[in-house]
Amino acid sequence: MITIKEVAHHAGVSMSTVSYVLSGKRSISEATKRRVEQSIAALGYHPNAGARALASNRSRVVGLVVPLHSDQNMPIIMRFVSSIVARARDHDYDVLLLTKEAGPGEAHRVIARSMADAIIVMDVESADPRVPELRDVDAPVVLLGMPDDHEGLSCLDLDFASAGRQMAGHLADRGHRSIALIGSPPPVYQRGTSFAARLLSGFQGETAKRGLLASVHSCAAGYDAVSECLDDVLHPDRGTTGLVVHNEAVLGPLLLELRRRSLDVPGDLSVITLCPDDVAAALPVPLTSIAVPAQELGAIAVEMVIARLGRELAPEVRLLQPQLTDRGSTAVR
Amino acid sequence: MITIKEVAHHAGVSMSTVSYVLSGKRSISEATKRRVEQSIAALGYHPNAGARALASNRSRVVGLVVPLHSDQNMPIIMRFVSSIVARARDHDYDVLLLTKEAGPGEAHRVIARSMADAIIVMDVESADPRVPELRDVDAPVVLLGMPDDHEGLSCLDLDFASAGRQMAGHLADRGHRSIALIGSPPPVYQRGTSFAARLLSGFQGETAKRGLLASVHSCAAGYDAVSECLDDVLHPDRGTTGLVVHNEAVLGPLLLELRRRSLDVPGDLSVITLCPDDVAAALPVPLTSIAVPAQELGAIAVEMVIARLGRELAPEVRLLQPQLTDRGSTAVR
DNA sequence: AACCACGTTCGAAGCGCTTCGATTCAATTC
DNA sequence: GAATTGAATCGAAGCGCTTCGAACGTGGTT
Known part of the structure; x- marks a missing residue:
């Protein structure tokens, strides 16, 4: 050596x-x-990294807590991870992989041993049990997601309430009077997943304000579940003409099922969704959508955490404003 | 402190x-x-990890090179990652996340700086450009996948040739005389992805040996591509009665499309596939399949790399024998 | 009573780096 | 021309840990 x-x-x-x-x-x-x-x-x-860390009291490593079991949404999780790693490397930091499944305490362990200088936590839920422990971590911590009680912690997320409002508003603007929200499977809501709840409340707030008829449907993955859900959504009594979909896994089957029922998008039904741009664009029918800016969120998370390394910065909550891209899947009625 | x-x-x-x-x-x-x-x-x-690493000349970290952009197969990649992290922690090792996209040299950098004691590389291809560089890394390295030239390197993979043979054989045993392999999209073969080629050659070897009629179809993802592919596979001239599917992304649409064509599985068509067990079991029609033992492969990779930390062990190639689970999706003709 | 052996414990020398004065030397200033 | 400055460099003291040889009993042998 x-x-x-x-x-x-x-x-x-x-x-x-x-x-x-x-x-x-x-x-x-x-x-x-x-x-x-x-x-x-x-x-x-x-x-030698060890010697450097010892002498300088800085490891140039950030710990990243990733939900590795979460069966759903792996592709989008990877987008986050990938942008976080890339941006960290840009700043000459490496990334230590911690798993949500290994329990809380991992962040504390890694910081206490000086294996990392800071922590980024992904997939934070409303009542996340990790939150209290994270407050005691003696290093900068940034949460991706918004726990209900985020007092004293820095959080970063998409403004899902605004996204819900925007999507409902987009349909309302086009003259739709009865619309439906197709959301995540029931467990997601039961778990109190913050972003699902926030989007829902934004959606409901907007439909109420605009005086729309609105129905909400929690939909599981799988072709049969989707078909069943559509039976409900499209029941003649409702007169539904617009769909807001907040469930990436369901998009493919949904469009397929609509085709099978000979329902044209947007001719018979307008559809708008929230998902990564390339997913929206690659569907059999490209959908007007609000993007999940995984790249950008990851990058900002890294910047936030690094900004907090030197100086003492106050905790900060940042909600990114959603960007809507029109791909022509919503029509004027 | x-x-x-x-x-x-x-x-x-x-x-x-x-x-x-x-x-x-x-x-x-x-x-x-x-x-x-x-x-x-x-x-x-x-x-203090740095002090420990400095004094003992061991970081108790393994570097893991993950393909973070590979759009396909993210879920399965995460299974690997997740089992690798878990097993590593069992041995009191942490995992440093390196990306395939950051280029080769990452492994070397991390080892040269003593940030990690060993390296695991995922998603290694036939003519992987990283392979030569990995030979020069001064630490234990284990590849998940089998490059053509793996001289001097330790590799670990599923025995895909045997899987191809087994699946063809399974259908042949049940009296099928004309079968088809639905494989990955063309780019995968063009990239020379080792496992695809190996499965193909096993499949072809077995069908030749058994004197079966066999056709091979490279199929892209997406509902239309699948439908088109099925037109070809099921062309009356072929008399195809059995399908071997080696393309996870295509399974859902494929079964859906068969249902739309009123073809019963296994009544009209026998189907066997290679994919994780839970995926095979969760499909609309549970499929007889060979498992991708991601958990196990990840665990073994960790054991191999750790075994090589102390002593000088010779490079070793390990191919796991495929396990076939019958879920009744293949019928006797 | 001197000796040896063994299980325990101590002391000190690094491991390779950063960082804080201290030092040097040339260029300015008065 | 002495004093002041500032840029460039050096030396040495750690950072917190591991590890090796030495030391210290204690009990059993001769």
């Missing part, structure tokens, strides 16, 4: 000079800087 | 004694061991 000492010797300078060349924390003349860099390249020097 | 020194003082022993209590590398009397453990608990001591 090549050490900083050998580099120093090779370049004819002291260890500290090499260190300062690497960190840029003190000014070094161009000449020696170049000489040191050449030695580093020539010897193939790589700083 | 509580240090080992403070624990030693609190317990009235020397630092080294505390260290030996923790590591168990020398015998310590029951009495002092208990005393030290009480002090550790009382003070809330957590060993």
Whole structure:
């Protein structure tokens, strides 16, 4: 193993000079800087992370708590993870993978041992049992999601209430008077998943305000469940003409089933949804949608956490405003 | 921060004694061991990972290279990841998340800096460009997947050739004389994805040996592609009575489409597939299948890599034998 | 009574790096 | 020309832990 000492010797300078060349924390003349860099390249020097962490009291690692079992939404979770890792690397940080399943305490363990400098927690729910423990973690923590009680914690999420309002409003603007929300399976609501509840309340608020007829349907995945759900949604008594879908897993089967019933989108039924842009665009019928900006949320989470490393910043709640993209799946009535 | 020194003082022993209590590398009397453990608990001591890594030359971290963009198969990738993390934690290792997309060199960087003691690489392809670089990594490396040239590297995978043989054989045993393989989308084959090619060759070997009529169809995801593919597969000239499906994404649409065509499984058509057990079981028609033992493969990968940490073990290729579960989706003709 | 062996425990030397004065030397200033 | 400044560099003291050899009983042998 090549050490900083050998580099120093090779370049004819002291260890500290090499260190300062690497960190840029003190000014070094161009000449020696170049000489040191050449030695580093020539010897193939790589700083030892453990020694660095020990001496500087910074690991340059962020811990990321990921829900690895959550059967649903794996693809979207990976988008988050992938953007978080990429942005962290941009800042010269690495990512330590922690799982939600391993329980709380993992974040605390990793920080107490100085294995990481900060923590990002994904998939935080309304009454997340991890939240109290996270308050005691002695390092910057950013939550992706919004627990009900987020006092003293930094949170980041899409503004789902606004998304619910926007989607209902979009249909209302086009003259729809009776619309339906097709949501996640019942367990998601029972679990008190914050984003589902917030979207629902935004949706209901808007439909009430606009005086629309609105029905809400919790729909499980699977073709039969979807078909059954549609029977209900499309019952003649309702006169439903517009659908807001907040359940990514159901989109494919839903459109297929509509086709089977010879219902045209948007001719017979307008559909608007919340899902990643590329998913919305790749469906058999491209759907007007509000994007889940996973990339952006991941990036912001990293920025937030890193911003909190040096200075003491106050906890902050950031809700991203939803962006609606029109793909022509909603018609004027 | 509580240090080992403070624990030693609190317990009235020397630092080294505390260290030996923790590591168990020398015998310590029951009495002092208990005393030290009480002090550790009382003070809330957590060993500093950096200091430990520096002194012991072991980070107790394994690097895991994950394909985070691979749009397909995210759920199954997460199964691997999840079992790897869990098993690693069982051995008191943490997992550093590296992405395939960040390029090769990541493994090398992490090892050169002593951030990790070993590397597990997922999703290795036939002619994987990472393979040469991985040979130069100065630490145990285990590949999940089998590159063509795996000289000097340890690999672990399902025996896909055998899976292909078994599935063809299963249908042949039941009297089918003309069968079809529905495989992955063309890009997967073009990329030279090792497992697809191996399954194909096993399938073809067995059908040839048994004198069956066999057709092979590369099928893209999406309902229309599936329907088109079925037109081809079920062309009357072929007389196809059995289907081997090696494309998880296509299973749902496929069964749906068969139902739409009023073809009964297994009455009119026998279907057998390769996918995770729970996926096969959760389909509208439960399918007889060969499992992708993600849990087990992940666990073995961890064991292999850890086994190679202490001693010098020779590189090893391990192919897990496929397990077929009969769910009654294949009939005797 | 001197000796040995063994189970326990201690002390100190690093591990490779960062960082804080201290030092040097040349360029400015009065 | 002495004093002041500031940029560039050095030296050494840790950071918190592991580990090796040494030391210290204690009990059993001769």
